[in-house]
Amino acid sequence: MRVAPKPVQSFRDDFTYSNSDEAIERFPFPFVEDEYRYSVNIESHTPKGGTDSIYEHFIDIDEHYLSEMAERAIVLEENPRRCLSMGHMALAGWDFLERMMVSLSTDYPQYFSLRRDKDQWHWENTLLDIQQDFVFGDESTLPMSPLDYMGRQVQGDFALLDQRDNDLFMDAGMITCPADWSLAFDAGMSFSEWHGPVPMAHSAGIFDRALKYLTAIPIGSPARRLNWTLTVNARMDTSPEKYPDWGHERTTVTAENVAQKVYLRVELQIMDRMPRSNALLFVIRTYLISLEDIATNPEWAKRMHRAMKTLPQPLIDYKGLTRYHHLVVDYLAQFDR
Amino acid sequence: MSADKIQVKVTRIVDVAPKIKEFTLVGVNRTLPEFSPGSHVMVEMQGQEKTYRNAYSLLNDALDSSEYRIAVRLQDESRGGSVYMHQSVKEGDVLSVTPPMNLFAPLWHAKKHLIFAGGVGITPFMSYIPEFLRQGVNCELHYMFRGLQTGAYQEVLQQELKTTLFIYDADKEQRCDIKEVLKCQPLGTHVYICGPEKLVEGVEQAAIELGIPLSVIHSEAFAAPKPGTPFKVEIKSTGQVVQVGEQDTMLEALETAGLAIPNLCRAGVCGQCSCAVEQGDLDHRDNYLSDSEKSLGAMVMPCVSRANSERIILDI
Ligand code: HEM
Numbered sequence: 254m255r256v257a258p259k260p261v262q263s264f265r266d267d268f269t270y271s272n273s274d275e276a277i278e279r280f281p282f283p284f285v286e287d288e289y290r291y292s293v294n295i296e297s298h299t300p301k302g303g304t305d306s307i308y309e310h311f312i313d314i315d316e317h318y319l320s321e322m323a324e325r326a327i328v329l330e331e332n333p334r335r336c337l338s339m340g341h342m343a344l345a346g347w348d349f350l351e352r353m354m355v356s357l358s359t360d361y362p363q364y365f366s367l368r369r370d371k372d373q374w375h376w377e378n379t380l381l382d383i384q385q386d387f388v389f390g391d392e393s394t395l396p397m398s399p400l401d402y403m404g405r406q407v408q409g410d411f412a413l414l415d416q417r418d419n420d421l422f423m424d425a426g427m428i429t430c431p432a433d434w435s436l437a438f439d440a441g442m443s444f445s446e447w448h449g450p451v452p453m454a455h456s457a458g459i460f461d462r463a464l465k466y467l468t469a470i471p472i473g474s475p476a477r478r479l480n481w482t483l484t485v486n487a488r489m490d491t492s493p494e495k496y497p498d499w500g501h502e503r504t505t506v507t508a509e510n511v512a513q514k515v516y517l518r519v520e521l522q523i524m525d526r527m528p529r530s531n532a533l534l535f536v537i538r539t540y541l542i543s544l545e546d547i548a549t550n551p552e553w554a555k556r557m558h559r560a561m562k563t564l565p566q567p568l569i570d571y572k573g574l575t576r577y578h579h580l581v582v583d584y585l586a587q588f589d590r
Numbered sequence: 591m592s593a594d595k596i597q598v599k600v601t602r603i604v605d606v607a608p609k610i611k612e613f614t615l616v617g618v619n620r621t622l623p624e625f626s627p628g629s630h631v632m633v634e635m636q637g638q639e640k641t642y643r644n645a646y647s648l649l650n651d652a653l654d655s656s657e658y659r660i661a662v663r664l665q666d667e668s669r670g671g672s673v674y675m676h677q678s679v680k681e682g683d684v685l686s687v688t689p690p691m692n693l694f695a696p697l698w699h700a701k702k703h704l705i706f707a708g709g710v711g712i713t714p715f716m717s718y719i720p721e722f723l724r725q726g727v728n729c730e731l732h733y734m735f736r737g738l739q740t741g742a743y744q745e746v747l748q749q750e751l752k753t754t755l756f757i758y759d760a761d762k763e764q765r766c767d768i769k770e771v772l773k774c775q776p777l778g779t780h781v782y783i784c785g786p787e788k789l790v791e792g793v794e795q796a797a798i799e800l801g802i803p804l805s806v807i808h809s810e811a812f813a814a815p816k817p818g819t820p821f822k823v824e825i826k827s828t829g830q831v832v833q834v835g836e837q838d839t840m841l842e843a844l845e846t847a848g849l850a851i852p853n854l855c856r857a858g859v860c861g862q863c864s865c866a867v868e869q870g871d872l873d874h875r876d877n878y879l880s881d882s883e884k885s886l887g888a889m890v891m892p893c894v895s896r897a898n899s900e901r902i903i904l905d906i
């Protein structure tokens with residue numbers, strides 16, 4: 254049985270966030286080899302792993318739903334510019350709302366329901382106690398834009414990419430839990446521009462190949478990939494905008510607290526073609542797990558030790574691990590003897 | 591990446607020009623996917639001898655996807671598909687189409703849209719115009735054709751565009767002075783062309799002469815289905831011989847024969863399925879190998895690539 258959403262835990266201040274045994278078991282562990290290198294690790298986003306796997310449905314709703322939605326509300330309250338949309342992306346916003354409402358109500362009928370009579374739609378989200386009658390396509394019948402409205406009800410960050418001249422442009426999105434990048438900064442940039450800071454991958458041709466794949470994604474054939482980094486404390490909002498709040502936390506890691514303080518942060522990224530607007534939807538569904546919880550699985554701890562130990566220096570620096578990387582390797586070494 | 595095919599029924603066939611027929615398609619036991627202006631579908635036709643696959647633009651307003659309408663011009667140098675559509679397909683027949691793909695979407699931030707259409711090249715623009723009108727954005731269409739063969743949809747376009755429609759019938763000696771048209775366009779105009787190669791080149795040439803950047807000039811390029819001839823793959827280690835049919839990928843054929851090849855994207859970008867080649871003339875279709883690796887011919891990506899020779903040997 255899928256774990257039901259738990260009462261709200263925090264991703265800031267007192268950091269009450271925790272994973273249940275079930276959440277640990279289904280965690281998307283990203284290291285498939287002893288050495289981690291960038292690659293075009295894209296596959297078709299079709300179900301795998303059976304019931305309760307994070308790959309069972311288009312969007313994975315898990316025990317952290319209420320916590321993540323509460324965290325998102327705080328971030329948007331502080332800074333509404335975490336949700337942006339250029340004028341020409343209005344239709345893509347409706348595409349997004351439709352995709353989410355249809356897939357959530359189909360995959361989780363116990364939590365969400367959607368009734369449609371031509372343009373007249375009725376949406377219910379029992380987890381957040383939301384009921385809404387609205388006219389599809391008419392923004393004045395929703396309390397806010399469709400992207401903003403629906404983005405607050407789905408786990409994960411979202412970017413909507415406009416596709417033109419065989420390239421993708423970051424022209425809309427709701428990004429409240431980024432791994433150190435900013436939507437406001439990247440807005441309007443092309444695929445290779447916003448990937449500018451990433452080391453090693455450009456010259457390896459990874460972005461050229463990835464872009465060719467992405468621009469050819471047809472309607473109804475979503476793709477996915479995993480990406481990862483490390484985060485100090487279970488902090489969702491590691492954005493450049495809030496750097497003063499979290500940057501210094503990297504200096505607080507010690508050999509004594511590394512297992513509790515350092516979290517593996519995995520992004521399940523989903524790419525899906527939006528039918529009405531031809532935009533590409535990019536979902537970043539973030540999962541956090543402490544090193545301590547990883548160590549409950551000896552295979553993971555051993556594998557992660559090897560991946561961390563052999564991580565190229567440019568990746569260590571780019572991912573912001575320079576100050577505490579050695580503490581992570583030392584801690585994990587005990588599981589690889 | 592193979593998108594699921596959709597069964598559609600032909601509900602209406604009408605002549606819209608001497609050599610162009612319009613087909614209306616509805617989903618068989620399902621609704622059709624929504625689509626965006628400029629989209630096309632690949633239609634699969636099961637002929638007597640072979641399967642034809644042709645790309646056709648969707649003509650209808652994208653707001654209404656209850657049916658798809660496509661227009662097919664009977665091609666002179668017969669490539670089979672259009673002849674089949676004109677002569678063999680009847681109302682009530684069932685065809686299969688891919689979900690809509692869009693490689694020719696308008697640039698929504700353009701200040702003005704300037705269109706050059708030649709003959710059946712009007713088709714991708716039929717879905718642009720209703721949306722431009724709704725958005726209230728400037729649009730000007732220059733439509734060139736031979737009235738004895740093509741020139742479909744003039745009345746509809748006239749109603750929609752009124753004074754911004756310009757018609758040139760070559761069979762009545764009417765010509766479009768492309769350079770004159772391009773000369774007097776406001777800043778922020780984007781230009782779209784669909785038609786014969788000559789028209790595309792003509793517009794591009796005029797733009798170059800006028801100093802207009804080619805980045806505002808867009809022309810339709812259908813992702814032509816790449817047919818493949820059948821070939822055989824010999825597995826060096828076991829001597830097993832696997833037949834790859836016209837419709838299968840090499841990867842699918844190897845899998846069907848019980849060989850497990852690691853793979854991820856199945857689209858020639860991830861590099862997972864890479865196989866060592868012992869011998870054979872290869873038709874590389876992937877985006878993973880570099881040009882020099884391709885010409886060396888020591889590796890092949892069986893998820894998309896094929897053979898030019900009748901038989902290749904894989905060292906797996
Ligand atoms: C349209 C979809 C995508 C979006 C919106 C996106 C966005 C981003 C962003 C904003 C970053 C952070 C860059 C920074 O440091 O400022 C990033 C990093 C990265 N992206 Fe993408 N990306 C997309 C697709 C892909 C794909 C398909 C690949 C496949 C290889 C890829 C590979 C990477 C890699 C390797 C990094 C570095 C991550 C790390 O080491 O933590 N991206 N991406």
Ligand code: FES
Binds near residue numbers: 855859863891
């Ligand atoms: S499976 Fe990715 S290149 Fe063949």
